[in-house]
Amino acid sequence: MDRTGSETHVMPYRTLVRVWLVLLGLTGALVAAGTTLHPSLSVWAMLVITPVKAGLIFYYFMHLKYEKPLLTGLVFVTLGLLVLVIGLLFSDLFYR
Amino acid sequence: MSSYLDTGGRGGIAGWIFSTDHKRIGILYLATMTGLFFVAVVIGVLMRVEQLVLDPPLFAPQVYNAFFTVHGVIMIFMFVLPGLGAVFGNFFLPIMIGARDVSFPRLNLMSWYAFVAGTVIVFVSLFTGDGAPDTGWTFYVPFSVRTGTNVTLGLTGVFMLGFSSILTGLNFITTIHRLRAPGMTWHRMPLFAWSLYGTAWVQLLATPIVGITLLLVIAERVFGIGVFDPAKGGDPILYQHLFWTYSHPAVYIMILPAMGAITEILPTFAHRTVFGYKAIAYSSMAIAFLGSLVWGHHMFTSGMSEQANLLFSLFTFLVAVPSAIKVFNWTSTLYKGSIEVRPPMLYALTFVFLFAIGGLTGLMQGALAVNVHLHDTYFIVGHFHYVMFGGTGVAFFAALLYWFPKMFGRTYNERVANLAWAPIFVGFNLLYFGMLVLGYMGMxxxxxxxxxxxxxxxxxxxxxxFILAAGLVLFFANLVVALLRGKRAESNPWGGVTLEWRIGSPPPAENFDVIPEIQGRPYRFNPEVSE
Incomplete structure (x- = not known):
């Protein structure tokens, strides 16, 4: 597969629909966690589910799938760092 | 081929401030930062005089508050933060990776303009409004929101300085990814370039956080939005979190390029290859990563949760591991080397010694119980001066001595450089070890x-x-004399092996006639020995 990113890639509609359904499911899970769980727990649910959703969008809808591994890695490391930073912040806010 | 110092068409000041040549921009940073450094040194000495003359005090308490704020803002945001990256990174990164310039030369010049604009705004804030900012360089709320001094303008200046840092980081990342010479794989890149790469990521990812935070303080002062005001549902500790989320990684922005420069100097003067190339390269990245997760250790006594205290204490101890890897690799590089103690090496060894003291006293504060005793004492001041001045500052001097002949094509008086070392080293330790002891006693x-x-x-x-300041004057006077009357430098006076030593001194305008093809690793002092 060409990984130069210089040409247009066509993602099959079937894949896009499947990812969209997964995203809908995850959004439902997020709403359920927000309404049923204790606030401190729902934050952790958010910290797990939201990056997964963002990752899926980057990977499929924003065509990160066709980029070089280095760029893919940089995006996901940055996303992971963001989650870690926010997680550490909440380790303070919810246990004071 | 004419050197970059020969004005091609546009002469005088315009030839400098409108030049997009990375080397000229590096020199612009050097000149600006050195001037600012001496302003802050003078303020630092005045603070020490204040502690000698007690009754009546030489300066009013409010003046003293302004002194430590301005000293901190200049030293942190205008000297050590741009530091070695802005000067030597700009000058040498493209040369070391075999490129003719950085990826975005105009953006590079714009980052210097942003730096100067931020500096001017900070200085204007000192002399306008209702007095110079008096919050300390950390601008902690609620005081920074309530004080009547000119904090809003000061914050605007620091915000501009942040822009400069972000643009430089962006430029370095792109340059390293896109402009390496043919054959220069990641593992053939000089370690100074690796350290700039780790630094650039921190600049790019962390600086926007402090930018937004400072804007929030301005919004709080001007509009009373209440993000940090408990009376309006805000949280003052949130400010500390946001500030240190950037400002602790910023410490690594300051120290990583310094470590990179030391890693260039030690092999050159030990005449042997660097020990543990990959360990040093990856430890730079590990420091950049772990250093982004330790900000809470500035807040152990601020009322943070026990759980957060434990986590941040753990991460603080973890970040010592890659730092120690570097120190072990440096000492192993010296082992069985043919060591030649010329001025750059003398200052580089001093860096290792002082940085070790700074690092170990940092670990003491990482321990929760000890931190409660030492928090907000002179011990902290002593510690961060050991890291920032003994570390970054002395590494800056070492790098300047190492690359001076290359940058300006002139040699300096090595005996005077060695002579200046003595008052710098003695004065430094009297001053800052004295502070460690004073802080431990409770000052x-x-x-x-x-x-x-x-x-x-x-x-x-x-x-x-006073002794330290005298040493600094001697150090820089020696370089100014060399600049004006120094002998012509050879292209490779120290016997270095990285790419910058293969071109003329001073370097040609576009660095290379033909872009070099890289055949092997960077520190091969004996190319006959296979990799």
């Missing part, structure tokens, strides 16, 4: 006066500051 930081039991310690520290 709080940021007080314009002190109790009688601390007076002897203060006298020792103040005398140290």
């Amino acid at each position: 709080p930081r940021r007080y314009f006066t002190h109790l009688p039991q601390y007076h002897t310690g203060h006298v020792i520290a103040s005398v140290g500051s």
Whole structure:
């Protein structure tokens, strides 16, 4: 597969629909966690589910799938760092 | 081929401030930062004089508050933060990776303009409004929101300085990814370039956080939005989180390029390859990563949760591991080397010694129980001066001595450089080790006066500051004389093996006639020995 990113890639509609359904499911899970769980727990649910959703969008809808591994890695490391930073912040806010 | 110092068409000041040549921009940073450094040194010495003259005090308490704020803002945001990256990174990164310039030369010049604009705004804030900012360089709320001094303008200046840092980081990342010479794989890249790469990521990812935070403080002061005001549902500790989320990684922005420069100097003067190339390269990245997760150790006594305290203490101890890897690799590089102690090496070894003291005292504060005792004392001031001045500052001097002949094509007087080392080293330790002891005894930081039991310690520290300042004047005077009257430098006076030593001194305008093809690793002092 060409990984130069210089040409247009066509993602099959079937894949896009499947990812969209997964995203809908995850959004439902997020709403359920927000309404049923204790606030401190729902934050952790958010910290797990939201990056997964963002990752899926980057990977499929924003065509990160066709980029070089280095760029893919940089995006996901940055996303992971963001989650870690926010997680550490909440380790303070919810246990004071 | 004419050197970059020969004006091609546009002469005088315009030839410098409108030049997009990375080397000229590096020199612009050097000139600006050195001037600012001496302003802050003078303010630092005045603070030490204040501690000698107690009754009546030489300066009013409010003036002393402004002194430590301005000293901190200049030294942190205008000297050590741009630091080695802005000067030597700009000058040498493209050369070391075999490129003709950085990826975005105009953006590079714009980052210097942003730096100058931020500096001017900060200085204007000192002399306008209702007095110079008096919050300390950390701008902690609620005081920074309530004080009537000119904090809003000062914050705007620091915000601009952040822009400069982000643009430089962006430029370096792109340059390293896109402009390496043919054959220069990641593992053939000089370690100074690796350190700039780790630094650039921190600049790019962390600086926007402090930018937004400072804007929030301005919004709080001007519009009373209440993000940090508990009366309106805000949280003052959130400010500390946001500030240190950037400002602790910023410490690594300051120290990583310094470590990179030391890693260039030690092999050259030990005449042997660097020990543990990959370990040093990856430890730079590990420091950049782990260093982004330790900000809470500035807040152990701020009322953070026990759980957060434990987590941040753990991460603080973890970040010592990649730092120690570097120190072990440096000492192993020296082992069985043919060591030649010329001025750059003398200052580089001094860096290792002082940085070790700074690092170990940092670990002491990472321990929760000890931190409660030492928090907000002179111990903290002593510690971060060991890291930031003994580390970054002395590494800056070492790098300047190492690359001076290359940058300007002139040699300096090595005996005077060695002579200046003595007052710098003695004065430094009297001043800052004195502060460590004073802090351990309980002397709080940021007080314009002190109790009688601390007076002897203060006298020792103040005398140290005078000796240190004399050494600094001698150090820079030697370089200014060399600049004006120094002998012509050879292209490779130290026997270095990285790419910058293969071109003329000073370098040609576009660095290379033909872009070099890289055949092997960077520190091969004996190319016959296979990799």
